[in-house]
Amino acid sequence: MLRITGGKVYDPANEIDGQIKDICIDDHGQIVDSVDGGRTIDATGMIIFPGGVDVHTHVAGGAMNFARAMTPEDHRRTQAFIRTKNRRSGLGGMAPTTFATGYLYAGMGFTTVNEAAVPVLSARHTHEELADIPIVDKTTLTLMANNEIMMDQMEAGEYERAKNVVAWYIWAAKSYGVKAVNPGGVAAWKWGADAKQLSSPIAGYNTLTPGKIVTMLATICDDLGLPHPMHLHCNNLGAPGNISTTLDTLKHLEGHRAHIAHSQYHAYGGDGWDTMCSATAQLAEYFNTHPNITTDAGAVLFGDTVTITADGPWQHLLYKLTGRKWGNLDVENETGCGIVPYTYRPSNLVNAVQWASGLELMLLIKNPWQVFLSTDHPNGGCFWRYPEIIQLLMCADFRKECIAKLPDKIKGRITLPEIDREYTLYEVATSMSAGPARALGLTQKGNLGVGCDADIVIYEEEDDVARMFSHPRYVIKAGEIVIEDGDIKETPEGREFLVKPNYAPETHEFMRPLFEDCYTMQFDNYPVELERIENPVMQPLKLEK
Amino acid sequence: MYWGGNPAECHPRHFTKYTLMQKSKFLPRGRKDRTMVLVDIRETKSAKASDIFLQVRPGKDFELITILRAMIKEQHVGDEQIAETGMTREVLDDLVHRMKSCKFGCFFFGMGLSMTRGKHMNSAALLTLAAEMNAFTKFVAMPMRGHGNVTGADVIMRWQTGYPFGITFNRGYPRYNPGEFSTVDVLVRGDCDAAFIIGADPGATMPQPAIEHLKRIPTICLDPHVTHTSNLARVHITTAPQGIAAPGTAYRMDELPLPLKPALKSPYPSDEEVVRRINAAIAEKPFWLAEGSQPQMITNQV
Numbered sequence: 001m002l003r004i005t006g007g008k009v010y011d012p013a014n015e016i017d018g019q020i021k022d023i024c025i026d027d028h029g030q031i032v033d034s035v036d037g038g039r040t041i042d043a044t045g046m047i048i049f050p051g052g053v054d055v056h057t058h059v060a061g062g063a064m065n066f067a068r069a070m071t072p073e074d075h076r077r078t079q080a081f082i083r084t085k086n087r088r089s090g091l092g093g094m095a096p097t098t099f100a101t102g103y104l105y106a107g108m109g110f111t112t113v114n115e116a117a118v119p120v121l122s123a124r125h126t127h128e129e130l131a132d133i134p135i136v137d138k139t140t141l142t143l144m145a146n147n148e149i150m151m152d153q154m155e156a157g158e159y160e161r162a163k164n165v166v167a168w169y170i171w172a173a174k175s176y177g178v179k180a181v182n183p184g185g186v187a188a189w190k191w192g193a194d195a196k197q198l199s200s201p202i203a204g205y206n207t208l209t210p211g212k213i214v215t216m217l218a219t220i221c222d223d224l225g226l227p228h229p230m231h232l233h234c235n236n237l238g239a240p241g242n243i244s245t246t247l248d249t250l251k252h253l254e255g256h257r258a259h260i261a262h263s264q265y266h267a268y269g270g271d272g273w274d275t276m277c278s279a280t281a282q283l284a285e286y287f288n289t290h291p292n293i294t295t296d297a298g299a300v301l302f303g304d305t306v307t308i309t310a311d312g313p314w315q316h317l318l319y320k321l322t323g324r325k326w327g328n329l330d331v332e333n334e335t336g337c338g339i340v341p342y343t344y345r346p347s348n349l350v351n352a353v354q355w356a357s358g359l360e361l362m363l364l365i366k367n368p369w370q371v372f373l374s375t376d377h378p379n380g381g382c383f384w385r386y387p388e389i390i391q392l393l394m395c396a397d398f399r400k401e402c403i404a405k406l407p408d409k410i411k412g413r414i415t416l417p418e419i420d421r422e423y424t425l426y427e428v429a430t431s432m433s434a435g436p437a438r439a440l441g442l443t444q445k446g447n448l449g450v451g452c453d454a455d456i457v458i459y460e461e462e463d464d465v466a467r468m469f470s471h472p473r474y475v476i477k478a479g480e481i482v483i484e485d486g487d488i489k490e491t492p493e494g495r496e497f498l499v500k501p502n503y504a505p506e507t508h509e510f511m512r513p514l515f516e517d518c519y520t521m522q523f524d525n526y527p528v529e530l531e532r533i534e535n536p537v538m539q540p541l542k543l544e545k
Numbered sequence: 546m547y548w549g550g551n552p553a554e555c556h557p558r559h560f561t562k563y564t565l566m567q568k569s570k571f572l573p574r575g576r577k578d579r580t581m582v583l584v585d586i587r588e589t590k591s592a593k594a595s596d597i598f599l600q601v602r603p604g605k606d607f608e609l610i611t612i613l614r615a616m617i618k619e620q621h622v623g624d625e626q627i628a629e630t631g632m633t634r635e636v637l638d639d640l641v642h643r644m645k646s647c648k649f650g651c652f653f654f655g656m657g658l659s660m661t662r663g664k665h666m667n668s669a670a671l672l673t674l675a676a677e678m679n680a681f682t683k684f685v686a687m688p689m690r691g692h693g694n695v696t697g698a699d700v701i702m703r704w705q706t707g708y709p710f711g712i713t714f715n716r717g718y719p720r721y722n723p724g725e726f727s728t729v730d731v732l733v734r735g736d737c738d739a740a741f742i743i744g745a746d747p748g749a750t751m752p753q754p755a756i757e758h759l760k761r762i763p764t765i766c767l768d769p770h771v772t773h774t775s776n777l778a779r780v781h782i783t784t785a786p787q788g789i790a791a792p793g794t795a796y797r798m799d800e801l802p803l804p805l806k807p808a809l810k811s812p813y814p815s816d817e818e819v820v821r822r823i824n825a826a827i828a829e830k831p832f833w834l835a836e837g838s839q840p841q842m843i844t845n846q847v
């Protein structure tokens with residue numbers, strides 16, 4: 001039992017904006033009205049937020065593990081966690097090890113993360129890695145938009161079958177929802193091609209187009225009642241002028257729920273690298289008039305990182321542009337992945353536009369319930385640098401200082417210099433916790449109301465925003481104090497949230513011959529066993545009664 | 546294209562399950578729709594399965610790969626340079642043409658490339674060739690790993706420590722240097738004062754000075770069988786054989802995890818159970834550092 005008194009509470013889910021309020025936690029790790037006895041934390045002069053929720057990150061799985069193997073030079077220079085009595089050893093950096101990932105997230109006040117890209121074929125591996133990430137709770141999304149068995153059903157116009165297949169895959173992967181990456185483009189990449197136009201047929205298909213996949217998959221996610229809508233990485237990522245593709249994609253989503261991942265990478269104007277500019281104003285305008293769609297920033301921070309995405313063709317281009325290391329993984333007929341280390345430089349005009357665009361989206365989209373803090377870790381920057389972004393959002397003067405360091409040629413390419421908005425603490429709490437939790441359909445997260453999970457972060461109020469957000473005074477996970485005075489006190493295991501969407505019982509036998517036709521493993525070995533998930537929690541579907 | 550590997554004898558399921566025989570949507574005739582090239586220093590049994598066998602002169606793999614890298618970019622290569630590798634221009638022209646015009650090319654390289662003259666330089670050269678081939682068509686490369694679950698060990702070490710092998714924890718956090726911290730180097734130098742061996746038989750494969758050191762120090766060995774290592778170990782704990790009488794996960798060479806479902810029961814505990822029990826017993830002991838002398842976080846390594 002625990003009582004927190006005297007702190008200023010920022011709990012957007014309950015419209016509490018800095019009022020001083022007691023918070024009580026029972027022995028089951030839930031928030032309750034009152035408690036008798038137990039420890040009391042005096043939070044006078046402190047700020048209380050619901051624990052952070054990362055709506056889009058890459059922390060585990062075959063691709064991340066490949067990135068670790070590719071970057072020993074970064075491990076050597078990065079932060080090292082020495083083994084202690086209550087902490088295992090590990091390394092931080094661009095591609096942190098599993099134990100370190102848990103410590104770094106919790107150390108920043110984040111208590112739930114969504115691993116946004118899991119191929120079913122390697123889901124078993126991903127869950128084992130997630131089990132080694134302590135403290136934080138997790139969800140995973142299954143990569144579907146380039147799955148050939150599903151695409152074949154879509155091409156044949158068999159909507160019901162496609163829906164059953166998607167539901168079957170979600171349960172086979174023991175995941176929480178659907179991720180769509182460059183629909184059709186990753187499948188085309190196996191032919192060395194890409195899919196940039198939403199209305200052109202995909203390589204290997206006659207009539208199926210990326211646009212059809214986008215609409216059908218969004219409909220399927222809605223019809224299945226998934227707590228989180230389709231999580232979409234649009235076609236044509238990173239390319240100058242791709243705003244037209246993004247707006248076209250959004251048109252295909254009219255009337256549906258959807259979450260657009262890392263929209264910074266999809267909001268560029270111009271027609272080449274020389275003329276590339278920010279087109280965030282157009283994209284923000286769309287979000288401002290379409291409350292059915294949420295997004296995360298995918299903000300970029302200057303410095304070294306490693307890019308990891310299922311977008312294979314884009315990674316090949318990035319390898320050609322940079323001449324750096326390139327890893328490519330093709331995941332049979334399901335998806336693929338590319339890995340390229342990358343350095344964002346303020347002196348590079350393209351990078352400068354990217355840096356500004358991420359911040360612009362967060363500032364131009366008016367409703368913080370619609371746009372969430374993310375760097376698409378590690379793609380735009382490492383997650384443990386989030387406090388730097390919060391500082392940029394909260395302090396217009398600091399932002400101006402940073403803009404002044406960009407090359408002169410940036411003038412006219414970005415709108416950031418004209419934006420004066422500063423995030424309030426209430427808006428930060430919405431964007432880093434309450435908003436992403438609601439978008440994920442995790443009703444027990446990002447909320448300090450009675451009955452919710454007692455995942456809480458307490459900061460010592462101070463003027464240096466970046467410092468405040470990177471060094472919480474206390475972090476409480478499921479009612480347990482895990483960080484106190486900057487020290488990791490406890491490292492409990494996290495939980496994993498899963499859904500079991502409904503599918504026709506005959507789907508299993510329908511899948512068998514299709515599977516045996518094109519996979520290289522045994523059908524019966526393919527679905528991940530529920531026993532392999534550490535601390536699974538079934539999340540209910542959003543079905544109309 | 547298999548390079549320096551002999552799957553017919555070393556990875557007998559590779560042709561049938563993975564590369565050659567499978568019929569598929571886009572290759573409905575299976576083997577007939579594929580071209581297999583084998584590059585090796587001798588005509589192994591795998592040569593019979595290949596459409597084209599290229600006998601490279603021993604120790605000339607790096608040169609041959611470099612020549613191919615030049616030829617795909619239409620750079621000049623001299624006849625004498627080609628002859629040095631044991632090839633002819635005609636053969637290489639044909640090979641380059643086939644590589645560029647295929648729809649999806651894949652190199653599988655074995656220890657005949659990665660463990661012979663040039664070693665990791667050879668692997669790097671082949672990976673670069675595969676990357677560069679993507680300017681023309683889709684091309685990938687994948688190593689053919691050794692026996693057992695070597696890939697699985699590699700994968701888990703990576704997620705827990707960031708490195709695949711050759712790791713030391715002697716400063717309390719993982720550091721990596723193959724050639725210094727690899728098991729064989731540590732043993733040969735006599736740097737460790739105990740050894741815990743699981744799923745391996747170094748007593749049969751390692752150089753004599755390493756074996757001598759294993760004999761000198763307390764060596765503990767977990768193995769279902771009596772092995773060279775178990776014979777020299779101070780303690781041998783018999784365990785249930787993985788995949789036969791103990792469940793678990795094995796990683797395929799492409800890092801795909803496969804569940805192991807035991808067919809038999811064993812009176813012996815699994816490796817996992819033994820390690821868990823040892824761990825639990827160690828946890829009962831006082832922590833290795835005195836209270837108050839806990840190490841601090843390192844933010845800049847030296």
Ligand SMILES: [Zn+2]
Pocket residue numbers: 056057058116117261262309376379
């Ligand atoms: Zn991502």
